Amino acid sequence: MLDFDLAQLKKMKMVLQNSFPAFRALWSGFLHLIYPELCVACGADIPAGDACFCFRCQLKISVSDMHLVRENEFTDRLWGRLQLESGAAMYYFTRKSPVQQALHQLKYHNKPEIGVKIGRAFGRKLKASDVFRPVEAIVPVPLHPKKERLRGYNQSAQFAQGISEVMDIPVLRNALVRRAFTATQTKKKRMERFENVDDVFVVEKPTLLQGKHLLLVDDVLTTGATLETCGHALLGIAGTRLSVATIAIAVN
Numbered sequence: 001m002l003d004f005d006l007a008q009l010k011k012m013k014m015v016l017q018n019s020f021p022a023f024r025a026l027w028s029g030f031l032h033l034i035y036p037e038l039c040v041a042c043g044a045d046i047p048a049g050d051a052c053f054c055f056r057c058q059l060k061i062s063v064s065d066m067h068l069v070r071e072n073e074f075t076d077r078l079w080g081r082l083q084l085e086s087g088a089a090m091y092y093f094t095r096k097s098p099v100q101q102a103l104h105q106l107k108y109h110n111k112p113e114i115g116v117k118i119g120r121a122f123g124r125k126l127k128a129s130d131v132f133r134p135v136e137a138i139v140p141v142p143l144h145p146k147k148e149r150l151r152g153y154n155q156s157a158q159f160a161q162g163i164s165e166v167m168d169i170p171v172l173r174n175a176l177v178r179r180a181f182t183a184t185q186t187k188k189k190r191m192e193r194f195e196n197v198d199d200v201f202v203v204e205k206p207t208l209l210q211g212k213h214l215l216l217v218d219d220v221l222t223t224g225a226t227l228e229t230c231g232h233a234l235l236g237i238a239g240t241r242l243s244v245a246t247i248a249i250a251v252n
């Protein structure tokens with residue numbers, strides 16, 4: 001019965017849309033009321049669709065095309081430190097830019113949906129890229145469990161979720177876990193740590209990852225220390241290949 005009603009409604013909508021062009025605008029306005037779309041940076045209303053930023057913010061951001069080429073600024077930054085198949089960020093991150101605002105909203109203002117939305121947008125680009133299409137599963141950089149409990153979500157896992165929906169590949173959420181560094185760990189591990197990475201990353205489910213081309217994702221690439229540490233943990237599993245994607249790359 002419900003199917004019949006829905007089919008009738010759809011048919012009516014099509015007829016109306018074709019007969020009255022104004023109906024099309026009304027319809028999208030109606031959808032906008034039900035599913036409001038907001039700019040991920042400033043929160044302004046934006047027309048329903050795929051855009052993440054409002055028009056004003058779009059004028060102030062730099063979108064990157066680095067996902068189309070194998071060697072780029074992103075892979076250069078990790079060159080010699082991490083064996084990568086491919087690497088790319090969606091945006092350039094500069095201070096006070098809408099991209100910084102969006103990341104701030106995502107991390108500190110309880111807006112996990114921003115990560116999913118940007119993830120879907122980047123997923124569409126990655127899916128159309130010969131360089132990224134071969135990835136088979138996504139691994140988000142984990143947050144320390146205590147931090148994730150406080151925040152309520154892991155922003156990188158939200159970003160991963162959006163990419164996953166569009167590329168139709170799974171997110172392996174608990175494959176990699178983050179633990180606080182403790183004195184019981186070996187001296188060698190301490191030596192291997194980098195600048196601001198005080199935690200260690202442990203692969204919990206290596207069989208899930210074995211032999212796969214993995215896409216490691218994080219919110220922003222700065223020095224790359226965290227991605228490097230996570231990447232080494234993943235590449236330690238037999239047969240894995242590694243690509244990396246972030247929402248933004250920090251530039252001076």
Ligand SMILES: [Zn+2]
Nearest residue numbers: 039042054057
């Ligand atoms: Zn905006």
